[in-house]
Amino acid sequence: MTNIDELFKKPNVPSKRKYEAPTHDPSAFYKSTKRDVNGTASQSNGRASTVEDEPPEGDDDDVTGPAMPPEGDDEENVDDEEGGRFFGGGIGGETKEVLDFMDRQDGEGETPAEVIDASWLRKTSLNFERRISRNSELRAKFEEQPEKFMSSEADLDADIKALSILSEHPDLYEEFSNLGCAASLVSLLAHENTDIAIDAIEIIAELTDEDVQAEESQWLSLVNAMLEADLVSLLVSNLHRFDESLESDRNGVYYTLSILENLSSNPAIASRIASTQNILKYLLSRIQSPEKNPLVSQNKQYAAEILAILLQSTTSHDTITTFLSLPPPDPDTEASSPPLDILLQLLSRYRRTDPQPSTDEEEYVENLFDALTCLVDSTTGKAQFLEAEGIELCIIMLKESKFAKTRAARVLDHALSASNTSTDAADSAADLSASCTSRLVLEAQGLGVIFKAFMKTTSSASTKKPKPEKDKESNSPQFVEHILSIFASLLRYLPFSSAARIRTLAKFVEKEYEKITRLVELRRQLAERLAGVDARIARERKAMTKDESIDEDEREMRESEFLSRRFDAGLFSLQMVDLVLAWCVAEDEGARGKIGELLGGEGKGTEGIKATLREMLEGSEKDRDREREDGKGDEKVEGDAGTSEMLKALLGCI
Secondary structure (H helix, E strand, O other), X not given: OXXXXXXXXXXXXXXXXXXXXXXXXHHHHHHHEEEOOOOOEEEOOOOOOOOOOOOOOOOHHHXXXXXXXXXXXXXXXXXXXXXXXXXXXXXXXXXXXXXXXXXXXXXXXXXXXXXXXXHHHXXXXXXXHHHHHHHHHHHHXXXXXXXHOXXXXXXXXXXXXXXHHHHHOHXXXXXXXXXXXXXXXXXXXXXXXXHHXXXXXXXXXXXXXXXXXXXXXXXXXXXHHHHHOOHHHHHXXXXXXXXXXXXXXXXXXXXXXXXXXXXXXOHHHHHHHHOOHHHHHHHHHHHOOXXXXXXXXXXXXXXXXXXXXXXXXXXXXXXXXXHHOOOOOOOOOOOOOOHHHHHHHXXXXXXXXXXXXXXXXXXXXXXXXXXXXXXXXXXXXXXXXHHOOHHHHHHHHHHHOOHHHHHHHHHHHXXXXXXXXXXXXXXXXXXXXXXHHHHHHHOOOHHHHHHHHHHOOOOOOOOOOOOHHHXXXXXXXXXXXXXXXXXXXXXXXOOOXXXXXXXXXXXXXXXXXXXXXXXXXXXXXXXHHHHHHHHHHHXXXXXXXXXXXXXXXXXXXXXXXXXXXXXXOOHHHHHHHHHHHHHHHHHOHHHHHHHHHHHHOOOXXXXXXXXXXXXXXXXXXXXXXXXXXXXXXXXXXXXXXXXXXXXXXXXXXX
């Protein structure tokens, strides 16, 4: 075994050499060899000394090695060799002179920004009109020789795109229209070259966009000039000639729909657009066109959105009537269903499946529900809804769908509500709603589904924790609001002593009044939430009365804001709960006793219900007076009169 001492022995290296004194003069060796300026070696040994061999004291030539860089900033004298690149600036003298010259030109050649004013607009408009005329002349002269007019077309395309700067100067819109350029721009939608038409459509969409900081008068001056130039008809004709298999044409369709959305921001113009059957026919055809990968494209979703906007933004039911009376897209095929039936067929795909979240498909389905909700608000729409078995579809969605659950409840709510589109609004709405609810109860077996959905809504006082994903739709305030409104409509419009009405009342009192108990529990939650909001509003209203700087208009605006805050806190849901409880008290003695017992713990009994009904009656009377002053006609007033009579009768019963 190796001795451990051997491991730590000193290595076998030679010992340090002993210092020996030099036998020669070191300075002689140092000075014996040196390099001249050209880098060649020179020897001084064996030669006679000269003046050059003995330079003056302090001469830098005594130092060996590469030459030092030249003193000063005169870097252009350094050659671009290895030493020059190391010590210099990396560029030669000529290059530096060129760069300096360019810097001077940049500083001197700055041109002032062009002023965009009326003078500029007149000059631009004149050039724009010349481009259009020149291109038209060349196209007519060299119809069979495209190479002869392509250059003018490129110039016209550039001038069209240059008009986009007007969106930053909306103060020039009126002058732009007066010069006739707005009409000329619209005329390009009929250009033989679809690329030119698409560019014009894109500019019109940009000029009419809501993001443009234009005053209403400025915006209307431009839009009215374009409408007078037959903008809507030209847009429709382009929609039919575009081929969406091409990306450029898909963009053209998108910008066309964008223009329709921009114009629909004005209700009067929206009604004017919606009165054009060709627009509605195209939208109806586009939303049902089959697509693959993705199932719903951006333009298909956008078409559904525009349809919903047009049906919602109009001030009368004329647009809805026009849409419902549209002829079938293709009478010779199976797709010959009425428009409302087509919407139901499109939505039936989602009765058990949900669209992909956060996609165009989800927005598409949402827009279809919006359009359907608007249609069932009208008398004609209710009738077609019943005939197309819309009640049955909504019941299936309430039972089996997650995404469509709240939307289906909203459609049912509107289908069961009163319609004020006929001369005898109250009677017609009652008859339609009665037949609607009868089918709901007797054929679709929807009563049990609706009550089951209501009981699944989670109480805030419940000790059970809800399952977030499963109960998300059931617990939404909108869903609860629609279910309560459906209950109120059933009790209002079902004929007295009918089997359907008796069955509905029996649902409220069965299983030891569990539905009524749930209603009272929900009422307590809503009342507490609303009380906190009312307390804050009372303090703000008191401070407002003391502030003399607030004028009458601002006071009215704040009162409207107060009412909006109360509705956000659940005022409408509370009104529907008290309306349903009032019907139960009025028609069933057992329900009267149970409700009094449940509310008696608060020391109020049915006084809270009465207070709510009085507030609803007061609001209805105010609405009737306002409608009379505004001259809205007798139809709306008569419909409100039916509501007032119902509230007065309920107050008398409880």
